[in-house]
Each structure stands twice: as structure tokens, then as C-alpha cells.
Amino acid sequence: MSGARVILxxxxxxxxxxxxxxxxxxxxxxxxxxxxxxxxxxxxxKTTLFNCITGVYKPDKGRVFFDGRDITxxxxxxIARLGVARTxxxxxxxxxxxxxxxxxxxxxxxxxxxxxxxxxxEETLELVGVAREEWxxxxxEISLMEHKLVDLARAIATKPRLLLLDEIAAGxxxxxxxxxxxxxRRVWRExxxxxxxxxxxxxxxxxxSRKIFVLHEGRLIAEGTPEExxxxxxxxxxxxxxxxx
Amino acid sequence: MFNREILxxxxxxxxxxLGLGFALSxxxxxxxxxxxxxxxxxxxxxxxxIGGLTGQLDLASSAYMALGGITTSLLWMKLNVPPLxxxxxxxxxxxxxxxxxxxxxxxxGVKEVWYALMTASLVVILNNLFRYTMGPWDFYLPSKWGLxxxxxxxxxxxxxxxxxxxxxxILVNVYISNSKIGYYLRSIREDELASESIGIxxxxxxxxxxxxxxxxxxxxxxxxxxxxxxxxxxxxxxxxAISIAIMGIIGGLGSxxxxxxxxxxxxxxxxxxxxxxxxxxxxLDLLLYGIMLIIVGVLKPEGLAGLFNQIRRWxxx
Numbered sequence: 287m288s289g290a291r292v293i294l295x296x297x298x299x300x301x302x303x304x305x306x307x308x309x310x311x312x313x314x315x316x317x318x319x320x321x322x323x324x325x326x327x328x329x330x331x332k333t334t335l336f337n338c339i340t341g342v343y344k345p346d347k348g349r350v351f352f353d354g355r356d357i358t359x360x361x362x363x364x365i366a367r368l369g370v371a372r373t374x375x376x377x378x379x380x381x382x383x384x385x386x387x388x389x390x391x392x393x394x395x396x397x398x399x400x401x402x403x404x405x406x407x408e409e410t411l412e413l414v415g416v417a418r419e420e421w422x423x424x425x426x427e428i429s430l431m432e433h434k435l436v437d438l439a440r441a442i443a444t445k446p447r448l449l450l451l452d453e454i455a456a457g458x459x460x461x462x463x464x465x466x467x468x469x470x471r472r473v474w475r476e477x478x479x480x481x482x483x484x485x486x487x488x489x490x491x492x493x494x495s496r497k498i499f500v501l502h503e504g505r506l507i508a509e510g511t512p513e514e515x516x517x518x519x520x521x522x523x524x525x526x527x528x529x530x531x
Numbered sequence: 532m533f534n535r536e537i538l539x540x541x542x543x544x545x546x547x548x549l550g551l552g553f554a555l556s557x558x559x560x561x562x563x564x565x566x567x568x569x570x571x572x573x574x575x576x577x578x579x580x581i582g583g584l585t586g587q588l589d590l591a592s593s594a595y596m597a598l599g600g601i602t603t604s605l606l607w608m609k610l611n612v613p614p615l616x617x618x619x620x621x622x623x624x625x626x627x628x629x630x631x632x633x634x635x636x637x638x639x640g641v642k643e644v645w646y647a648l649m650t651a652s653l654v655v656i657l658n659n660l661f662r663y664t665m666g667p668w669d670f671y672l673p674s675k676w677g678l679x680x681x682x683x684x685x686x687x688x689x690x691x692x693x694x695x696x697x698x699x700x701i702l703v704n705v706y707i708s709n710s711k712i713g714y715y716l717r718s719i720r721e722d723e724l725a726s727e728s729i730g731i732x733x734x735x736x737x738x739x740x741x742x743x744x745x746x747x748x749x750x751x752x753x754x755x756x757x758x759x760x761x762x763x764x765x766x767x768x769x770x771x772a773i774s775i776a777i778m779g780i781i782g783g784l785g786s787x788x789x790x791x792x793x794x795x796x797x798x799x800x801x802x803x804x805x806x807x808x809x810x811x812x813x814x815l816d817l818l819l820y821g822i823m824l825i826i827v828g829v830l831k832p833e834g835l836a837g838l839f840n841q842i843r844r845w846x847x848x
Contacts, residue, residue, distance in 0.1 A: 341727075361727070363726075363731055366728055366729060371729070374728075380718075382721065391726075398711050400710065403714075
């Protein structure tokens with residue numbers, strides 16, 4: 287992966303909420319076409335970092351660069367138009383619209399024609415493996431697993447260059463997590479985009495990513511390959527709360 | 532865009548409306564009532580754009596209606612602008628106020644119950660403001676009749692004019708619903724943050740929905756004044772604004788057929804109860820009306836649209 291251009295650069299980002307330091311001087315880089323993991327215990331600042339990248343929060347300090355352009359503090363929809371898409375930790379992203387219509391709304395970012403957006407939506411739903419008979423169902427009628435896939439499809443339908451997946455495997459059964467990991471790998475291979483996966487489930491993220499960043503109490507405490515991370519004493523301490531003997 | 536199913540439904544609806552119009556045309560009282568019911572449906576259909584599609588619980592419908600209607604009337608009375616043109620100015624003034632208020636409202640993320648409270652207070656503020664400037668009097672429209680004044684000699688013709696407006700508003704709804712803006716508005720209704728993340732400028736789209744709704748409501752406001760033949764500060768009526776929102780909700784948020792059906796059915800029932808029971812036992816009509824709303828709310832929380840879908844599925848099988 288070395289030598290590829292840097293598509294995302296987070297430079298010394300800090301964010302506090304009242305007295306709580308959610309992010310403390312976090313810096314990281316992601317190269318174009320890579321697939322990364324971002325892990326850390328509950329409350330370590332993973333989602334806050336995603337929110338700072340996608341414009342949901344404005345960082346107190348530091349800058350975020352996407353494809354060389356400073357995107358710090360831009361509005362979320364502007365950042366989305368530049369090519370950054372994300373999924374949500376939230377369990378039910380929509381209830382009263384049909385699956386296909388939700389994804390069409392994503393496809394409308396790059397076109398104004400409904401029929402073109404519909405074509406994009408159909409391709410994307412097929413890519414992530416949502417069965418055709420589910421397309422006409424309402425959000426309130428589909429399962430959690432299908433919601434995760436549709437949320438993913440909606441993000442991909444915007445044709446992003448960088449895709450941020452926020453705890454996408456949370457709440458799923460182990461075999462569903464495996465299926466989802468397979469879908470993400472397929473999307474990564476076929477679309478050639480850069481993916482960062484925030485995850486709680488270690489096995490999920492370890493099997494998926496080439497490089498992993500570890501956050502703990504708002505600070506980046508380690509980065510490296512899954513093997514390096516698994517044997518890193520700081521990471522073990524952060525997760526288990528003890529120093530390894 | 533306008534597919535066969537929609538055009539057939541609209542044709543059937545129009546056949547019913549016109550049939551009813553002809554049947555009632557001998558009776559002035561019933562004709563006026565029918566015109567009022569249709570105009571109410573116009574306001575509910577316009578509300579559907581901001582409330583049903585976009586999910587903003589707007590309670591200021593009567594403010595835009597009154598502001599637009601009074602503007603059109605004053606232009607006619609003071610400057611001799613025929614209302615056929617004046618209604619566009621009325622719509623524009625209502626839209627101007629809505630956008631002026633909408634800009635900071637959406638900028639600072641006022642939503643849900645806070646948006647409802649804010650829009651409801653707009654009606655109260657304008658009510659007081661107009662009472663102060665206009666006084667407590669009723670102002671009567673000039674004694675001129677004709678199509679350019681949108682003021683025909685018979686209630687049957689008035690009924691027809693309002694029917695044309697209703698068809699236009701329905702077509703606007705269908706057009707919006709099936710184009711990019713409609714997809715975006717529904718997405719905003721479901722979740723604003725998720726909509727932002729797929730590149731939707733939620734503020735600008737909410738503002739567009741508000742502008743379209745307030746323009747239609749303001750332009751149609753003059754027809755309400757034509758029905759009353761007069762206007763006063765009492766047009767800024769909180770209960771009218773709330774009942775328009777209730778009809779949109781009972782009809783099923785975002786469903787144009789549902790909201791029109793609920794407007795027509797409930798307004799007619801309400802008027803019927805009022806005329807048959809209001810004199811015998813004052814207040815009983817309102818009680819029964821309230822009970823009916825509760826029954827629909829409990830049995831069909833997704834509104835009349837849910838019932839229509841059920842029938843459609845049942846017929847399809």
C-alpha cells in the first residue's frame with residue numbers, strides 16, 4: 287500500500303464536550319484504496335472522530351484534509367458531495383419509506399434524474415446483496431441486518447471515494463457479522479474505494495482491515511497491522527485494564 | 532411522473548366532486564358548504580408538502596392564508612388590482628414572511644415540538660398585530676363580481692373555481708412527490724442527519740418546502756375571504772391551523788389521497804354534526820368530532836392512507 291496518495295489526513299484534532307476530552311490531539315492518515323480499522327473501548331472517541339471528519343462536529347483544534355483539501359468545519363452535506371460517505375450506528379435509520387426509495391435518495395447525489403438514480407440504487411442493492419423482494423418493503427418491515435445493508439447501500443449509492451462505517455456490525459449475530467464482513471470486502475474490491483471501519487467487535491475488524499488504529503480515552507495509542515495490534519501491550523491494557531505480565 | 536394510476540384516481544375523484552356539485556347546485560347553503568370543504572382540502576393538501584412530506588409539524592397555515600388573503604383584498608380595494616392577479620402577490624407576501632422566519636429557524640435547527648410551538652405562536656402574534664392595526668371590524672369586499680375578481684355570482688361557480696385550484700395543488704403534490712425534491716424531503720422527514728450525510732442540504736430543502744406551502748396557502752387565502760365576503764383579524768385563527776395539521780396527520784403523513792380524503796370526510800361530518808346537533812345541544816358536535824378523531828387515531832395510526840393501501844392490496848389479490 288505504500289506510495290499510494292493520502293486521501294484522508296487528520297491532523298492534531300481535539301474535541302471536548304464540557305469538561306470531557308473526547309479527542310485529544312489525534313492524527314492519522316489513510317491512503318487511497320486502503321481498508322482500515324478504528325478500534326477502542328466504549329467511549330474512546332471513535333464515533334466523535336467520525337463526526338469530526340464528516341462535519342457533524344467541528345473540532346476545537348486541528349484540521350481534517352480530504353484529498354488534500356481542508357474540510358474542517360464544512361457542513362455535512364458539503365463533505366458528502368466531496369466524496370465522503372458514512373453509515374450510522376443508529377439502529378433504525380428510516381421507517382416510513384421504501385428500501386428502494388431510501389437508496390434512490392442516495393443515488394440522487396450524482397444525478398437529478400429519478401430513473402438514473404433508480405438504476406444506481408438497483409445496482410448497489412444487488413452489490414450489497416439485498417434480495418429483490420425486499421426492495422418494495424418499508425423500513426419498519428425489514429430486519430436489523432437488512433437495515434445495515436440498506437444503510438450501506440445508501441452510502442455507496444452516493445458514489446463516494448471514502449466510506450466510513452460506524453459500528454456496522456453492532457447488534458448482529460456472529461454469522462450475520464461474517465456475512466457483512468464478506469459484503470464489505472466485496473464492495474472494497476469492486477468499487478476500489480477507501481474504507482475505514484469503526485468497530486467494537488474485534489474479530490470483525492481484525493479479519494477485515496490491513497491497518498488498524500487504536501483509540502483509548504480520546505488518544506491514539508497504537509497503529510499497525512492486526513498482528514502487531516493484537517500483541518501490543520498498550521492495547522491489551524486498554525481493553526483488559528491490566529498490564530500483561 | 533403522472534402515471535396512469537394517478538390520472539385515473541384523479542379522474543374518478545373529479546367525477547365524484549363534479550357530480551356532487553351538480554347534485555347540490557339547487558341548494559345555496561349546501562353549495563357553500565361544499566365549496567368550504569373543498570377549500571379546506573386545498574389548505575390540507577398544501578400543508579402536506581411541509582407537514583406530510585418534510586415532517587415539519589407546521590401550525591401556521593391560517594397565518595399564511597390570512598396574510599395572503601388580506602394582501603389580495605387590500606390590493607383590490609386600495610389599488611384596484613384584480614384578485615386574479617392579486618392572489619399571486621398574496622402568495623408572494625405569505626411566502627416572503629415564511630422564508631424570513633424559516634431562514635433563522637432552520638439555521639438554528641429548531642425542529643419537532645419547538646417548530647410546532649414557534650409556528651403556532653406566529654398565528655397568535657399576527658392575530659394581535661392585525662387586531663391592533665385593523666381594529667375589531669369586519670371589512671367587506673367591494674360589490675363587484677366576475678371571474679377576474681375570482682368572485683362569481685353563484686356558489687356553484689365558486690365551487691368550480693376552488694375545484695380547479697384543488698386539482699392544481701394535487702398535481703403540484705404529485706409532481707414534487709415523484710421528483711428529486713420529493714425524495715429528499717421524505718428522507719429529511721425520516722432523519723435529518725442521515726440525509727445530510729448523503730449530500731442533502733437539509734436547510735435549503737426544508738426552506739423550499741416551506742416556500743411552496745406558504746405560497747399556495749397565501750394565494751388560496753383570498754378564496755376563504757370570498758366565501759366569507761369579508762375579512763378581519765379573526766382570520767388568524769389558531770384552531771383552524773391546528774385542524775389543518777390534524778387532517779394531514781389523520782390522512783397519513785405524505786399521502787395526498789389520504790389527506791384530501793380526511794379533509795373532505797371530517798370537515799363534512801363536522802359541519803353536519805354542527806348543523807344537526809349544534810342547536811339542540813351546544814358543544815355535542817365538537818365532542819363527537821373529537822371522539823371520531825380518537826377512534827381513527829387508535830385504529831389506524833398510519834392514517835387513512837394505511838386503509839387505502841390495505842384496500843389496494845386486498846383488491847390486488
